[in-house]
Amino acid sequence: MFKTILVAVDGQRPLAAPLAELAQSEDLSRSEIFRRILSSALALAEVSSDLEVECLVCDGDPGDEILAQAEHLGADLIVIGSRGLGAYAELLLGSVSRKVLHLAKVPVMVVRG
Numbered sequence: 001m002f003k004t005i006l007v008a009v010d011g012q013r014p015l016a017a018p019l020a021e022l023a024q025s026e027d028l029s030r031s032e033i034f035r036r037i038l039s040s041a042l043a044l045a046e047v048s049s050d051l052e053v054e055c056l057v058c059d060g061d062p063g064d065e066i067l068a069q070a071e072h073l074g075a076d077l078i079v080i081g082s083r084g085l086g087a088y089a090e091l092l093l094g095s096v097s098r099k100v101l102h103l104a105k106v107p108v109m110v111v112r113g
């Protein structure tokens with residue numbers, strides 16, 4: 001059966017204001033905040049219940065960590081967005097997706113949001 005692993009990498013950048021407020025008001029650690037982000041993504045995706053999905057939060061450089069986890073987990077495919085929330089909207093690919101696309105040892109599917 002297909003198994004999907006949702007990965008969020010905490011690159012130790014300052015949290016966006018609404019997340020910082022949530023962390024403070026509910027006394028949540030950064031990894032709990034990242035776990036919430038993945039849970040929300042999963043809820044929004046309305047994934048069918050016969051698909052096995054796991055959430056994984058880790059620390060480090062996002063591109064390096066996505067590549068390392070894909071290798072460690074033996075992923076057959078990496079699915080990544082073309083852009084994130086970074087600046088330079090005119091570029092087709094963000095720095096994380098570019099790094100993953102160039103260095104991954106397995107196929108990469110880039111999803112344009």
Ligand SMILES: Nc1ncnc2c1ncn2[C@@H]1O[C@H](COP(=O)(O)OP(=O)(O)O)[C@@H](O)[C@H]1O
Nearest residue numbers: 008009062080081083084085086094095096097
């Ligand atoms: N910290 C992260 N954790 C997990 N995935 C990430 C992270 N940062 C970026 N990505 C993935 O890389 C894609 C492209 O983002 P990125 O390269 O950071 O573009 P931008 O430069 O626009 O922020 C995102 O849609 C997401 O799939």
Ligand SMILES: [Mg+2]
Nearest residue numbers: 084085086094
């Ligand atoms: Mg980014």
